[in-house]
Structures are given as C-alpha cells and as structure tokens.
Amino acid sequence: MEKKNVYLAQPSFKNANSVSFPAAIGALASYAWSIAEIDGYFTLKGILFLREKLADTVNGLISPCVFGFSCYMWNIEYNKALAQRVKAAYPDCLILFGGPQVPEDDSLLRQCPFIDVLIHGEGELPFAAVLLAVKNGTPLRNIPGVSLRENGDTVNTPTEKCCKIDFPSPITSGFFDRLVREHPDLEFTPLVESSRGCPNHCAYCSWGSKETGMRLFPLERVYGDLEWLCAHKMEYVGFADSNFGMFTRDEQIADKILELHQKTGYPKKFQVSYAKDSGERVYRITEKLNAAGLDKGVTLSFQTMSPEAQKNIGRSNMDIEYYKFLLQKYGEAGIVTYSELILGLPGETVESFIGGIEQLLEYGQHVQMMIHLCEWLPLSPMGEKAYLDKFNVKYIRIPLNQPHANLNESEEVPEYSRVVTSTYSMTQEEWKQVTVFGMCVLCFHHLGLLQLPALYLYFEQGVKYTDFYGALLEYFLSKGNSVFNRIEQQLNAMLSGTSGAVIYDDRFGTVSWTFEEYAFLSTVYEKDGFYREMDSFLSRFIPDNGFRAEMLRYQSFMVKTVGKPETVFDGDYDWKSYFLSLRRNRPAHLEKRRVRYAVTDENTCASWPEYARKVVWYGRRGGKNLYTAEIKELSADE
Numbered sequence: 228m229e230k231k232n233v234y235l236a237q238p239s240f241k242n243a244n245s246v247s248f249p250a251a252i253g254a255l256a257s258y259a260w261s262i263a264e265i266d267g268y269f270t271l272k273g274i275l276f277l278r279e280k281l282a283d284t285v286n287g288l289i290s291p292c293v294f295g296f297s298c299y300m301w302n303i304e305y306n307k308a309l310a311q312r313v314k315a316a317y318p319d320c321l322i323l324f325g326g327p328q329v330p331e332d333d334s335l336l337r338q339c340p341f342i343d344v345l346i347h348g349e350g351e352l353p354f355a356a357v358l359l360a361v362k363n364g365t366p367l368r369n370i371p372g373v374s375l376r377e378n379g380d381t382v383n384t385p386t387e388k389c390c391k392i393d394f395p396s397p398i399t400s401g402f403f404d405r406l407v408r409e410h411p412d413l414e415f416t417p418l419v420e421s422s423r424g425c426p427n428h429c430a431y432c433s434w435g436s437k438e439t440g441m442r443l444f445p446l447e448r449v450y451g452d453l454e455w456l457c458a459h460k461m462e463y464v465g466f467a468d469s470n471f472g473m474f475t476r477d478e479q480i481a482d483k484i485l486e487l488h489q490k491t492g493y494p495k496k497f498q499v500s501y502a503k504d505s506g507e508r509v510y511r512i513t514e515k516l517n518a519a520g521l522d523k524g525v526t527l528s529f530q531t532m533s534p535e536a537q538k539n540i541g542r543s544n545m546d547i548e549y550y551k552f553l554l555q556k557y558g559e560a561g562i563v564t565y566s567e568l569i570l571g572l573p574g575e576t577v578e579s580f581i582g583g584i585e586q587l588l589e590y591g592q593h594v595q596m597m598i599h600l601c602e603w604l605p606l607s608p609m610g611e612k613a614y615l616d617k618f619n620v621k622y623i624r625i626p627l628n629q630p631h632a633n634l635n636e637s638e639e640v641p642e643y644s645r646v647v648t649s650t651y652s653m654t655q656e657e658w659k660q661v662t663v664f665g666m667c668v669l670c671f672h673h674l675g676l677l678q679l680p681a682l683y684l685y686f687e688q689g690v691k692y693t694d695f696y697g698a699l700l701e702y703f704l705s706k707g708n709s710v711f712n713r714i715e716q717q718l719n720a721m722l723s724g725t726s727g728a729v730i731y732d733d734r735f736g737t738v739s740w741t742f743e744e745y746a747f748l749s750t751v752y753e754k755d756g757f758y759r760e761m762d763s764f765l766s767r768f769i770p771d772n773g774f775r776a777e778m779l780r781y782q783s784f785m786v787k788t789v790g791k792p793e794t795v796f797d798g799d800y801d802w803k804s805y806f807l808s809l810r811r812n813r814p815a816h817l818e819k820r821r822v823r824y825a826v827t828d829e830n831t832c833a834s835w836p837e838y839a840r841k842v843v844w845y846g847r848r849g850g851k852n853l854y855t856a857e858i859k860e861l862s863a864d865e
Contacts, residue, residue, distance in 0.1 A: 231292035232272035233358070236309065238302045239276060240632055242738075245414040248406065249276040250467065251297040251326060251350070253397025254420075258351040259358055261395050268362045269293070274406060278305055281639055285312045291320045293361060295354060298326035300604075301627055305640040307339055314341035323357060325350045327433050330605045333374040333381040345374040349389045349423075392423070392442045398452040407459060417456050418465045421449045421480060425469035427503065429530070430540040430614065431569060433606035434469050446476060450483055457493040466499035472509035473502040481512040485519055497521045503528055510556065517562045524563035524595070524848045527553055532583030535652070536574030539618060541608070547590065551812075554591045558811045561856075563849050566592045570661060571601030571647035573618035577657045581693050584668055588692040591812030593682070594850050596673045598665040598743075600628065600728060603645040619651040626727035630744070631844050634737045648722065659718045662742075663711060667700040668693075669743035674843075675853040676750055677761065679782040679802070682809040684768055695768075702764055710749045714742045736836030744843050747852070751788055752835065758783045778802070784824070785853045789838045792831045795861075796824040803858050810855075823861040826854050 235256060237249035252274065260266045272289060294313055296306040310322050325346035329335055336342055344367060346353045356370040367375050371387040397403060398417065407415065424441040425434040456464055464484070471477050484497055497516060501509050509525065516522035529544050531537055537544060544550075557564045566587055570580065587596060603622045604610055614620070628644040649655040671677040672692065677699070684690035703709040713730075720726030729739035735748050750757050758779050769775040781802040784794060801818040808815035832838035842852050 228268075230268060230270040231361075232290050233269045234273040234275065234288065234291050234294045235271065235297070236275035236295070236306060237297040237299075238278045238305055238309075240278060240301065240629070241413075242631065242633065244412070245416055246277065247416045248397075248403055248418060249274065249297070250397060250418045250420070252276075252295065253402045254394060255295065255297075255350050255354045257395045257397040257400040257402050259355040261400070262355060262359075264362065265355060265358050269358055274402075275309075276406070278302070278638070278640075281309055281312055284309060285316050288313065288317070291317055293321045293323065293358065295323040295325070297350075298324055298328040300328055300602075300644060301629060301642050303328040304642050307342075308640045310339070311341045321357070321361060323354070325354070327604065327606055330610075333383055336374055336376060336381050343376060347372045347374070348386060351394050352389060352391065390442070392444055394444075396444075396448050396452050398455050399448070403455075415461070416463055416465065417452075417461050418467050419449065419452045419456070420444060420467040421471075421477075422468045422474070426473075427469075427542065428608065429542050430608040431530075431572065431601055431604070433604045433610070441470075441473070443474065443476070446479070449480055453480075453483055453487055457487045457491040460491075460493055462493065462495040464494040464497050466497075469500055470502040471499040472506070472512055475508070478508055478512055481515060484521065485515055488519055488521060494521065496523060498523050501525050510553075510560075513557070513562050514560055517560070522562070524565055525557065527557075527564050527566050527592070529566055529583070529587070530569045531572050531575055531579075532568075532586050533572075533575050533579040536572040536579070539574040540572055547586075551590045555811065558591075558594075563594055564592070565595035565597060565848055567597045567599060568665075569599050569601050570665060571650065571653070571658065573620055573650040574652050575650070576652050577661055580653075580661050581664060584665065585691060585693045588668075588672070589685075593672070593678065593810045593812070595848055596669060598669060600662070601647040602628065603647060609647075619649075620647055621649045621655070622647045623722065623724065625721050625724070628728045629739065630729050630741045631738045632729075634731050634739065644728070646721075646728065655722060659715070659722065662718060663704075663715055664693075664697065664700055666714060666742040666746060667703075667711060668696050670746040670750070671696060671699065674743065674747040674847070675786060675850075676747065676757075677782065678810070678853075679778060679785070679806055680761075680765055680769070682806070683778065686809055686814055688768070690768065698767075699764065710746045714746065717742075734835050735839035738840075738844075740839070740843075744839075744847070748835075748839055748843060751786060754783060754786065754788055781806075784826075785855065785858070787828070787831075787838075787842055787852055787854060789832050789835055792829065793825065793827045796822075798822050798824075803860065807855065824858050825861050826857050826859070828854070828857065 235252040237252045239247050256271055296310060298306050313320055314322055322342050323344045323346060324335060324342050329345055331347055335345055344357060353370055353372050360367050368377060368382050368384055371384055374381055374383045422441060422443050426441055488494060513522050513525045527550060530542060554564060568583060608614055622645045624643045624645050627642040648658050672681055681692055681695050684695055685692055700711060703711045717726050721728060729741060730745040731739050762776060762779055765775055777798050781796060781798060784796045799819060799821060801820055801822055803824060805815050805817045832841055846852060
C-alpha cells in the first residue's frame with residue numbers, strides 16, 4: 228500500500244541566513260510518527276518552515292492528504308493564503324489550523340471556508356487523533372478540543388486538560404536531522420522545551436491563559452536535546468520555558484549546559500525567560516552562565532508600576548526593596564540586568580507610566596530597560612470581548628511589529644500586529660505622547676548617550692530623570708527636524724494605518740529597528756555634532772563651560788562608534804570611578820585630579836551596518852554600546 232502524504236507548515240522569516248527550527252510542528256510530527264499505526268499509513272512528505280513563493284510551494288506538492296498549519300502572528304496570513312491555494316488545487320486535502328493565533332471558537336472556520344479543522348490548545352494528541360481518524364474513517368467530532376465542519380455547519384468539541392508529558396523530542400527523534408541534512412546552507416536556531424505551561428495568568432499574555440499547570444519534561448529528554456545541539460555545533464540555544472529557575476532541577480540543567488560548553492565549546496550563547504521572582508536559584512544560575520560568557524542577562528520584570536494596572540492584568544510585582552537589592556547584587560557580580568515595561572495596559576495613565584520609569588531609574592536600573600507596545604493576542608484574557616469592553620481597550624492593526632527583520636519588498640503576503648493604543652485610562656493622543664517620551668529615555672539613558680549628565684544632575688542637583696529627559700525631548704521636538712519629529716510622524720502614520728512600529732534606514736543595513744534603536748543609531752552617526760549641540764542644551768543645568776565640556780567629552784568617549792580601535796581621553800576629573808559608582812546607584816565624590824584613560828577595542832566595526840548589528844542589535848542587552856570596564860587608566864608617562 229502506498230502511504231498517504233502529510234505536509235506540515237510553520238513558516239518563518241529568515242534573519243540573514245538564520246532561521247528558527249519549526250519546534251511546534253516538530254513536536255506534532257515526533258509524537259504522531261511514534262505511533263506505529265500512523266507511521267505505517269502516512270508519510271511526512273514535506274516540512275515547510277520558510278516563506279517560499281506560494282505558487283512554487285503548491286506546485287511542489289505531491290497528492291497531499293492532510294496539511295497542518297501552525298499559526299503565529301508572523302505567519303497566520305501567509306498560512307491562510309497558502310491553505311486557500313492548496314484547497315483549490317487539492318479539494319480533498321484535509322486542512323488543519325492550530326497554534327496561538329487560532330481563536331478558541333469556530334470564528335476562523337467561518338471566515339475561511341478552505342479550513343476544515345481547528346485544533347485548540349496543545350496539538351500533539353489531537354493532531355495524532357485526526358490522522359488516526361482519517362486512516363480509520365471515524366468521525367472527527369469524537370476528537371476533543373477541535374472545531375470542524377459537519378453537514379454545512381460548524382461543530383466545537385469539548386476540550387480536555389492535557390497532562391501527558393512523555394512526548395518524544397523533535398530534536399532527538401530525527402525530525403531536525405532531516406532539516407539540517409536537506410538545508411546545509413542554513414544556520415538553524417534551536418529551541419529546547421524543558422517545561423511547559425506558566426503559573427501566571429497575565430491578561431496580555433497567552434502563555435499561561437490555559438489551566439494546564441506546569442509540567443516538566445524528563446531530564447533525560449532535556450539532556451539528550453542539549454547533547455544533540457552541541458554535537459551539531461549549534462552556537463545559540465534558547466529555552467521555551469516560561470519561568471526557568473523556578474524548579475530545583477533547573478540548576479542541574481544549567482550545570483549540564485556548562486559541562487557541554489566546556490567539553491565541546493557549544494553552545495556559545497544561552498537565552499531563556501527566568502522565573503519572575505528572580506530568587507537565589509536564578510542568581511546562582513546566571514552567575515555560573517555569566518562566568519562562562521554564556522548568559523545574555525537576567526530580566527527583573529515589572530511590566531507596569533501602576534497598582535491599578537497590575538490589578539487589571541492580574542499581576543503583582545516583586546517587593547521594591549528586594550528589586551533594589553537584586554540590582555545591586557547582580558551589578559556587583561557583573562551580571563547584566565534589564566527591566567521591562569508594557570505600554571498600553573488598562574489602568575495605566577500618562578502620569579503613572581512616566582512615574583514608573585522614574586521609579587525604576589531611581590531604584591538603579593541604569594543598564595537596560597525595554598518598553599514594549601502592548602499587543603492584542605486572541606488567546607490571552609485581553610483577547611476576549613468582555614475584557615476589551617470592560618476596560619475600553621482599543622487596538623489598531625499595523626504591519627507586523629518585528630524588529631530586526633529583513634526588508635523584503637517582494638513579500639507576497641503581509642503579516643500584521645494589533646497594538647493597543649487606548650484604554651479607559653489613556654487616550655490615543657496620550658499614548659503617542661508617552662511612546663515618544665519612553666523612546667527618548669531608552670535612547671539617551673539606557674543606550675547611554677546622555678547617561679552621565681543625567682546621573683550627575685540627579686545625584687548632585689536633585690534633578691529628576693524624567694524632568695531632564697522631558698526637557699530634552701521638548702528641545703528636540705521644538706526643532707521640527709529631529710529624529711524624534713520623525714518618530715512622532717511615524718506614530719501618526721501608525722495611528723492612521725499606513726505605517727508600522729519599526730523603521731528601516733539603509734545607512735544601517737537592511738533590517739528594521741525599534742524607535743529607540745533608530746534614534747540611537749541616527750544620533751551616533753552624527754556623534755560629534757550631537758555632543759556640540761548638547762553643550763548648548765546642558766548649559767541651562769550646568770553653567771560651568773569647562774566642566775560641562777569635559778563631562779560631555781567623557782560621555783562621548785564612552786560611546787562606541789565605527790572604527791577608532793584605540794582612543795585616549797585626557798581630563799581633570801576621575802570620571803571613570805565616578806560614573807561607575809553612580810551607575811550602580813551609589814552616591815560618589817567626583818575627584819578632581821589629572822587623568823588619562825585609554826580604550827583598545829579589538830572588535831571594532833568597519834561599517835555602520837556591522838555596528839548596528841553587533842553593537843545595537845546583538846549587544847544591547849549586554850550594554851555593549853558603551854565602554855565601561857574596558858576603559859583603562861594610564862600612568863602619567865604613558
């Protein structure tokens with residue numbers, strides 16, 4: 228008997244020559260083909276993980292019997308377009324849709340007549356059940372957790388909580404061996420799943436919206452995955468866990484990563500979402516990984532500082548004194564920390580959001596902060612109409628909010644994000660105002676262009692950080708032709724539906740940049756002129772011309788740029804010690820004495836696209852855009 232052909236699709240964008248392993252469809256296939264009855268009847272004919280031309284993909288199909296699509300915000304429109312063409316060419320092919328972008332109801336079936344079955348929630352069991360039902364000719368309506376067409380109407384079957392955890396790994400089952408073998412020209416980015424689920428149920432997130440609890444995959448599976456990845460020389464390893472470090476065994480996993488790194492040299496980088504309370508175990512894990520050069524930093528997460536917004540999204544923050552303690556502890560150990568805020572949560576106001584930024588700065592978060600635009604996700608609590616109505620949440624559809632994506636003007640099918648731009652507590656105009664302000668703080672403080680003057684004014688004159696950056700933003704906007712005028716114009720275009728939340732600029736390569744990254748790059752591109760201009764601006768705060776000029780010279784000295792592998796600074800104050808103390812949120816005396824500092828950087832960038840990629844994109848979370856520890860003091864005769 229000739230086997231029936233199954234195709235699976237989880238298309239992603241390529242990033243230069245790198246692409247993610249299609250982990251979701253890998254999980255589906257690895258479990259399904261571990262069942263002898265399925266393996267004997269079906270063959271996995273095709274694995275689609277790139278956004279190829281639709282016509283080429285359809286023309287390359289061979290008698291598809293079942294076609295499954297894993298849907299995310301970055302591929303849902305492409306999947307729909309491809310599925311429609313597949314159904315037109317092969318009317319008897321059973322089209323399945325699943326994944327985080329598939330609503331819990333049957334609305335997608337009603338919108339898309341070419342889709343036959345929706346799989347809700349985790350897909351391994353229902354996908355295998357669909358294949359068995361096709362083989363045996365049994366009704367699909369007997370399968371839990373699906374929506375399907377039957378007799379001209381749609382049927383929704385009851386969902387069942389999944390407790391199974393002994394699924395085979397797509398990494399060691401051979402699924403990814405096939406991809407590596409068939410695509411030797413690509414650099415794959417793997418994702419390991421050591422646990423599944425999330426204990427939190429934040430309204431903006433679909434990760435923990437299901438009451439499935441936390442489940443742990445066997446350690447043998449996790450270790451096997453890591454060994455496979457190292458044997459295949461995968462430089463970057465990401466973990467799909469929601470709260471790594473929550474469990475005692477997570478430290479064992481970290482130790483295994485270190486052991487493999489020492490033996491094989493791989494992985495070279497490790498990234499994961501750490502447990503939100505960031506306790507002692509997380510600290511030990513990050514300390515070990517950081518010492519080996521593997522860790523990219525730890526998140527000390529907040530999302531919002533507003534008590535009202537916290538209540539509305541079902542989230543509570545860590546104790547603020549504990550946060551300050553962790554900032555100091557990680558700082559002393561040389562471990563990078565970053566904090567995140569989400570703009571657009573119901574209950575947040577202009578005053579509370581700007582006040583939250585001020586709080587985090589005053590508590591000592593001077594290394595890295597991220598401000599994310601709140602996006603509407605269909606499987607999150609915020610995705611429900613009742614939630615939207617209760618908090619008067621409004622969102623707009625914009626081109627996919629995907630920083631660092633390659634510009635591809637020939638892309639057949641555009642994808643979209645849905646960004647929250649107003650709630651009962653913040654108007655759309657206020658949202659725009661706060662967005663521009665937040666980008667100003669990220670650009671000049673956390674990307675470091677004016678961090679030294681801001682710290683000096685706060686500690687020496689009591690000038691609030693947000694007052695300083697508010698005055699700076701007002702100064703730039705009054706010019707009419709600044710980078711922040713450009714950002715404001717793009718926000719207006721976003722709100723009118725004609726633009727997205729990222730910016731392309733061919734000076735910095737062919738990928739997109741967040742607003743604050745674009746502002747930083749544009750400013751550093753004209754660095755000398757910028758600091759001359761800032762001398763005039765800062766005169767309203769620091770009247771001493773010579774002192775102000777030397778401070779700005781040192782600030783400019785710290786900012787990495789293209790070329791200049793060796794730089795020397797001569798001055799009359801010990802700026803290095805002073806700045807490092809303030810950056811750790813410790814008041815310090817600025818010692819007046821003759822100093823000479825030098826930086827020798829063997830990893831300088833020869834072009835602006837290289838600088839943008841290595842320093843801003845890859846290096847941002849590690850604070851690589853500033854020279855700090857690399858600055859050495861020279862003796863008088865050097």
